[in-house]
Amino acid sequence: MKRNGPEENAVAGLIAEIIRTDHARILATLIRLLGDFDLAEDALQNAVATALETWPANGVPANPRSWLISTGRNKAVDAIRKESRTFAALYQAAQQLPASQELFPAFDANNWGDDRLQLIFTCCHPLLSTEAQIALTLREVCGLTTDEIARAFLCSNTTIAQRIVRAKAKIRTKNIRYEVPDEDALPGRLQSVLQITYLLFNEGYYATSGASLTRLKLSAEAIRLGRLLVELIPEPEVKGLLGLMLLNEARRDARATAEGDIILLSDQDQQLWDKQVILQGIAFTTEALSSGEPGPITLQAAIAATHIAGAMSGITDWDKIIELYNQIAASNPSPIVALNRAAAISMRDGPFAGLALIDVMFNAGELLGYSLAHSTMADCYRRLQQYAQAKECYLAALKHTEQAAEQRFLEKRIQEMSRLLAE
Amino acid sequence: MKFLCLGYLNEAAFSAVPESARAEILKTCFAQCVPFRATGMVAAEEGLLASNTAKTIKQRGGKTTVTDGPFLDTKEQIGSFFIIEADTLEQAIEAASLHPAALMGEEYGFGIELRQIQE
Numbered sequence: 001m002k003r004n005g006p007e008e009n010a011v012a013g014l015i016a017e018i019i020r021t022d023h024a025r026i027l028a029t030l031i032r033l034l035g036d037f038d039l040a041e042d043a044l045q046n047a048v049a050t051a052l053e054t055w056p057a058n059g060v061p062a063n064p065r066s067w068l069i070s071t072g073r074n075k076a077v078d079a080i081r082k083e084s085r086t087f088a089a090l091y092q093a094a095q096q097l098p099a100s101q102e103l104f105p106a107f108d109a110n111n112w113g114d115d116r117l118q119l120i121f122t123c124c125h126p127l128l129s130t131e132a133q134i135a136l137t138l139r140e141v142c143g144l145t146t147d148e149i150a151r152a153f154l155c156s157n158t159t160i161a162q163r164i165v166r167a168k169a170k171i172r173t174k175n176i177r178y179e180v181p182d183e184d185a186l187p188g189r190l191q192s193v194l195q196i197t198y199l200l201f202n203e204g205y206y207a208t209s210g211a212s213l214t215r216l217k218l219s220a221e222a223i224r225l226g227r228l229l230v231e232l233i234p235e236p237e238v239k240g241l242l243g244l245m246l247l248n249e250a251r252r253d254a255r256a257t258a259e260g261d262i263i264l265l266s267d268q269d270q271q272l273w274d275k276q277v278i279l280q281g282i283a284f285t286t287e288a289l290s291s292g293e294p295g296p297i298t299l300q301a302a303i304a305a306t307h308i309a310g311a312m313s314g315i316t317d318w319d320k321i322i323e324l325y326n327q328i329a330a331s332n333p334s335p336i337v338a339l340n341r342a343a344a345i346s347m348r349d350g351p352f353a354g355l356a357l358i359d360v361m362f363n364a365g366e367l368l369g370y371s372l373a374h375s376t377m378a379d380c381y382r383r384l385q386q387y388a389q390a391k392e393c394y395l396a397a398l399k400h401t402e403q404a405a406e407q408r409f410l411e412k413r414i415q416e417m418s419r420l421l422a423e
Numbered sequence: 424m425k426f427l428c429l430g431y432l433n434e435a436a437f438s439a440v441p442e443s444a445r446a447e448i449l450k451t452c453f454a455q456c457v458p459f460r461a462t463g464m465v466a467a468e469e470g471l472l473a474s475n476t477a478k479t480i481k482q483r484g485g486k487t488t489v490t491d492g493p494f495l496d497t498k499e500q501i502g503s504f505f506i507i508e509a510d511t512l513e514q515a516i517e518a519a520s521l522h523p524a525a526l527m528g529e530e531y532g533f534g535i536e537l538r539q540i541q542e
Contacts, residue, residue, distance in 0.1 A: 035450060038457035080453050103446055165458045165521070172451050173527040 007056040014060065015051055022065055023143050028115035031122075031178055033073050033104055037140060037168045042079075043072035050075070066109035073107050116141065117232045118180050120225070124193045125176050132167035133196050134203075139164055142221040152203070152218050190233065194241050194297060197225050201245045205252070219249060230284070240288035240298025246281030247304040250274040262409045265311055278308060296332045299324050318348035335366045343376045351380035371401040375410060382417070391417035425466070425540040426515045430503035430524040433532030434473060440531070452523040459521040464514070466506040474500035499532045512539070 018026075030040035047068045061067040080103060123137040138144045138152075150160040170176070181189040204218030226242035254272035255263055263269075285301040288294060294302070303324045310316025325341035338361060346354020358367075358377050367373035378393030391414055398410045440448070459465065474493040481488060493500055505522070509515035515537060519525060524533040 034454075036454035039450075039454045042457055080450075103450055168458065169455060169521070169526050172454055175451075 005056070008052075011055045011060065012052060014064070015048060015055075018064055018068070019048070024116055024119075024141055025114065026065060026068055027140070028119040029069050029107070029112065030072050031119060031140075032115045033069075033107055034076050035104070035178060036172060039076050040072070043076040044068065046075040046079075047072035063109060066107070066112065069112075070107040070109065073104060077104055114232065116228065118178050120193055120229070121180055121189055122171065122176060122178050124189075124196045125171070126189070126192055127174060127176060128167050128170060130196070130199070132163055132170075133192075134200060135160055135163045136167045137196055137200070137225070138218075138221065141225065144217070144221070148217070152215065190235070190238070193229070194237065197222050197229065198241060198245070198297070200225070201248070205248055219245075219252070223249060236288040236291045237295035237297055238288075239284045240295060240301045243281045243283075243285030243288060244297055244301035244304060246277050246284065247301060247308060250277035250281060251308075256405065260405050260408075262405050265307055268311070270312065273308075281305070282308075294327070296328050299328045316347070318344055322348060335361060336370070339367060339370070339373050339376060343379075346376075346380050346383075351383045354380045369400055371397045371399075371406065371410075373397075374400065375413075378413065382413075387417045387420045391421065424509055424511070424515065424542070426507040426509065426512075426519070427538045427540055428505050428507055428519050428522070429501050429536045429538070430505070430522065431499040431532060431534045431536065432502045432524070432528065433499050434502075435498070437528075437531040448528070451527060455521070455523040455526060459518070459523070462518040462521060464507050464509050464518040466508050468503070468505040470503045471501060474502075499534070506540075507537070515539075 027040055027044055030043050031037060034040050034043060050071055051064070051068060055061075120137065120141055123140055124133045128136065134153075135149055138149050139146065144152075146160045146164065147157055149155075150157045153160070180186070201219050201222035204215045204220070204222065223242070223245050226238075226245055229238045230242050251265075251268060251273050253274075254268040254270070255265075257263060281301070282305050285298065285305050288298040289302055303321055306317055306321050306324070321344045322341060325337060325344060328337050329341060339358065342354050342357035342361075345357060355377060358373060358380075361367050361373070374393045374397035378390045378397060381387070381390035381393060394410050394413045394417060398407060398414065401407055401410070460468075475491070477491075477493045479490045479492060479494045503524070507515045507518050509518060519535055519537050522535055525535050527533060
């Protein structure tokens with residue numbers, strides 16, 4: 001058996017380091033050149049294998065990253081020539097193409113931009129299902145293995161692998177282009193990129209199932225993606241999203257007990273808050289707010305920032321929070337926004353005001369199956385010391401949640417109400 | 424279990440495609456072969472020359488005759504074949520469904536016929 005010499009080991013280490021830091025960027029460029037995920041992944045694997053073989057003897061090229069890209073691209077050209085016999089009719093036609101119309105454009109190392117953005121837009125293409133968008137983004141942009149994605153979403157490896165294979169086939173056969181959408185389409189498409197990023201974050205932040213370490217990784221990846229997006233598209237709403245994620249992430253360790261029980265913001269141990277991250281979150285949120293009309297995500301970040309400031313000072317600015325909810329409701333009305341606004345109003349104007357607003361929604365048939373609507377109502381009754389109604393509402397809330405931590409929280413409240421009623 | 428899979432296409436419709444578009448289709452086909460082969464279930468895979476180069480050999484009037492052209496005179500002709508090795512029919516269909524002819528080319532009459540090989 002061949003033993004690796006020091007040269008081989010040094011080269012292997014260098015390649016591992018390049019892959020660790022630049023995998024997504026190299027892959028994104030190969031995808032641009034070859035126009036395909038699978039071709040690009042194959043090409044990169046081939047290029048890495050060739051590097052491992054040739055670098056120890058020939059020396060490491062001056063620009064190893066560019067070398068990997070052009071070698072990968074050339075390998076794909078060779079492979080397509082060799083293997084195209086299975087598409088004989090096609091290949092005969094393609095062979096007659098003039099040299100200027102090569103199948104794949106050449107790589108220009110002097111003009112190597114960042115191709116990750118078009119990769120993100122492709123992974124979050126609206127023709128793909130949300131599940132497919134998430135899996136593809138994690139695999140291709142964040143570089144997670146299918147195994148890691150499967151563990152994070154409690155799916156089998158096969159399910160995730162098939163989801164990715166199908167998504168790629170769809171991109172290929174529906175001729176979805178690897179491109180950043182033009183100005184007209186950009187706002188809408190950016191919206192779905194932001195949504196996927198936030199969903200990814202929440203998946204890692206709120207879901208209590210799944211291995212916690214992998215969950216942590218999902219949130220970290222979402223934040224990394226958020227930072228990349230801010231770098232590549234410094235739009236206000238992109239900064240708002242990063243701000244919102246950071247403001248939540250900063251309180252990760254404080255928001256639940258070791259047993260996974262929920263701790264409300266006002267009861268959280270502020271020693272456990274990461275003040276550095278909070279400051280970063282506030283800075284991005286402020287920047288997002290200062291530029292023109294803030295979007296719904298920026299407004300949510302502003303609400304989170306106001307809550308945090310309130311908890312730190314002991315006085316929450318409910319006027320401001322209600323105003324922010326009014327702004328969200330004006331552009332993106334939804335029953336959930338209306339409920340949050342009602343909860344804030346109940347804090348400013350008293351429980352009766354909150355109850356009246358939620359009552360109106362229930363009577364309109366809205367939010368009846370939404371656990372938080374019932375528990376918000378229960379909180380209002382509890383504050384009015386009407387414990388029987390409060391208990392009834394907590395029971396209704398319990399009926400509508402599947403989340404174990406929320407169930408435990410509500411059960412505790414129900415016991416508390418029973419105790420108060422017995423007194 | 425082994426399955427012979429026959430890839431069909433409408434040669435007339437396909438030859439009407441402009442050359443530049445053919446290059447695109449070739450790229451797509453080639454790319455789709457990566458996940459197809461990654462199933463590890465593809466035992467053999469070949470492409471065929473156009474059906475006008477086919478020879479048909481049969482007995483006519485007690486004599487062996489050889490004529491030019493395919494056995495069946497149909498719009499869709501066999502353009503490629505491959506063999507799938509799988510444990511079940513479902514697995515074989517799943518693998519064959521990843522072949523480009525199963526995923527694209529509706530306008531060129533692409534399609535696959537899957538036949539189990541007698542053991």
